[in-house]
Amino acid sequence: MSSRLLVYKLNQAVSMKDATRMEAAIRECKEAGMGKEKDVRKAEKELQVIEMKSKLKRAMEERDDAAITEAISETERLGLSSKLRHDILAAKNSVSRRERTAQSKPSILDFGKSTISEIRSYDHPPRIVHRVIQAALMLLGESESDTSDWRKCRAFCCQTGDNGLNRKILNFDMTKVRPGAKPISKEILNKYRFSEVQAVSAGAATFYVWVSCFFNVYITWRK
Known part of the structure; x- marks a missing residue:
C-alpha cells in the first residue's frame, strides 16, 4: 500500500475519532517505515487524548477517586492537560463533591447509644x-407530616438494622435529600441557637450540629 494511501487511512481514522481504526492505521504506517512522519505523530497524540478521555470518564462513572487521581496524573505526564482541561476539571469536581459529602457525615460515634437513648x-x-x-x-x-408527630419521630429513632437512625446517618448522601425538605429544615434550624438547644438536650444538640453541618457543606457544594 502506498504511503499516500496509508496517510489517507490514518487521517480518516483520526477525523472519525475511531480509536480502533487509529491504532490499526498507526501500526500499518510504522510497519511501512513511516513512524516519524508528522501525521503519524499527530495521530498518536490524538489516540492518547481519546484513551485518557475514556479513562477519566470510566473512573468518574465508577466513582473511583484513586483511579481518577491516577488518570489525571497520567494525563498531565503525557502533556495532555490543555486538551483535556474540561475533563480534568469535571473529574476533580466529582472528587471534591464526594469529599464534601463525606464531611457532612459525622462519625457514627457522635450518635452513640447515649445520644439516641436520650x-x-x-x-x-x-x-x-x-x-x-x-x-x-x-x-x-x-x-x-410524619415528623410533626413526636410519636412517629420517636418510632423512627427506635428503628434498628438498615432502617436504624445510625445506619441512615452513616449512609447519608446529601445529593439525595428531597428538595422540599431543605427549606423546612433550614427554617427550623434558624429559629434556634446552638446554646439554646445544648442547654435543653445534649442529644438534640448533636443533631443540631449535624443539620448545621449539612447546610454549611451544601452551600459550599452548590457554589
Whole structure:
C-alpha cells in the first residue's frame, strides 16, 4: 500500500475519532517505515487524548477517586492537560463533591447509644428538641407530616438494622435529600441557637450540629 494511501487511512481514522481504526492505521504506517512522519505523530497524540478521555470518564462513572487521581496524573505526564482541561476539571469536581459529602457525615460515634437513648426517652419532649429532631429526620427522608408527630419521630429513632437512625446517618448522601425538605429544615434550624438547644438536650444538640453541618457543606457544594 502506498504511503499516500496509508496517510489517507490514518487521517480518516483520526477525523472519525475511531480509536480502533487509529491504532490499526498507526501500526500499518510504522510497519511501512513511516513512524516519524508528522501525521503519524499527530495521530498518536490524538489516540492518547481519546484513551485518557475514556479513562477519566470510566473512573468518574465508577466513582473511583484513586483511579481518577491516577488518570489525571497520567494525563498531565503525557502533556495532555490543555486538551483535556474540561475533563480534568469535571473529574476533580466529582472528587471534591464526594469529599464534601463525606464531611457532612459525622462519625457514627457522635450518635452513640447515649445520644439516641436520650431522644428515645422523651414521651413529651420540649418543643425545641422535637423541632431539631424533625429537621434532621426530614433530611434523612421522612416527611414533614410524619415528623410533626413526636410519636412517629420517636418510632423512627427506635428503628434498628438498615432502617436504624445510625445506619441512615452513616449512609447519608446529601445529593439525595428531597428538595422540599431543605427549606423546612433550614427554617427550623434558624429559629434556634446552638446554646439554646445544648442547654435543653445534649442529644438534640448533636443533631443540631449535624443539620448545621449539612447546610454549611451544601452551600459550599452548590457554589
